[in-house]
Amino acid sequence: MRQWGTGVLAAGMSVVLTACAAGLAETDSIAAGQGELRIGVKGDQPSISAATDDGGFEGFDVDVAHYIAQSLGYGPEDVTLVEVASKEREQALLDRNEETGVDLVVASYSITPERKTRVAFGGPYYVAHQDILVAADDDSVADVHDLEGKTLCQEKGSNSANRITRERGIEVAEVVEAPSYGGCTAQLADGDVDAVSTDDLILAGYMARAPGKFRLVNAPFTDERYGVGVARDDRAGCEAVNTAITRMYQDDTAGKLLTKWFGATGLRVTESVPQFEGCA
Structure with a gap:
């Protein structure tokens, strides 16, 4: 959170003393509702958070980010959305007080024990689930076990295939990697792979972008707790x-x-409130 200007020195000595006694906790916190609020979002996930032609962002996460900001006391003019890649999310929060940092991250950011050693999480604001996307006319896949012998695509660096092959012992024919899940869905549309598996919100977003081309199996097999990243x-x-x-x-x-x-x-x-992680 960045404060406008250098501070109002004429606010009164009593305010200064109170702030010092409290260790400046209120002005250091995003809960103060003061200054600029920088929120990290994704730019490449249709219907979740995608960059628009006018330089903005749109999607479920973007709307959630604006709702939270307003609840914290920030007006639209106080909020700046910053695109962050998956690998940049923790560092952006750690760099909160730097020009490249952010105060919050709302970016399909799954809560994990490892991440909680570096940042805190509000929420989750939604619990997604790993699911499967196939071609619209493919009725051969009813659940994760039907991926046996299929060619599967995942985003480079993703762990989604491991949850199928290693954790469940399902032998797929091949795991193909693409630079993004957009690349995976393009290969699925071309018939080069049989299925794409990742979070259901991500898959649904690509379905919305290409109506009639894909079928979401709706057979979830993991929980992905999307949290709001906050400075620890x-x-x-x-x-x-x-x-x-x-x-x-x-x-x-x-x-x-x-x-x-x-x-x-x-x-x-x-549509029910998820069980929160806790801020301890």
Whole structure:
């Protein structure tokens, strides 16, 4: 979080003393609702978070990010969205006070024990599941076990194939890697691979981009808890994010956003408040 200007020195000595006594916890926290709020988002995931032709971003994560920012007290003019790649998310939070850093990350960011050693997580704001995408006319796959002997595509560096082959012992014919899941779906459309498997929201996003070409199997076999990345020392900010997410489900904003972005895909979404990770 960046403060506008150099600070208001005329605010009064009592305010200064109070801030010092509190260790500046309020002004250091995103919960203060002051200054510029920089939020890291993805730029290459249709219906989740994708760059637009006008230089902006759109998708479910983008709308969630704006809802949380507003709940924290930031106006639209105070929010800057910054594109972050998957491998950049932790470092962007660690660099929070630098020009390249961000204050929050809302970027299909799965909560894992390893990541929690470096950053904190609000939420999850949604629990996605690994699922399978096949060609629209392929009725040979009903669940993950039907991938036996199939050619599978995954994004380079992804762990999705391992969850099928190593964790479940399913012998696929081949695992092909593409630079992105967009590349995988292009190969699926061309008939070069038999299936693509990753988070269901990601698969549904690519379905929405190419109506009629693909079928989502709707046979989930993992839980992917999408969290809001927060600086590890900002507990107040993390708790404020959890309050915002709870409100988002209670006022049905979450349900409306899920319908807006994924309703036409046939994805079975969950509209109840996820069990939070906790900010400790």
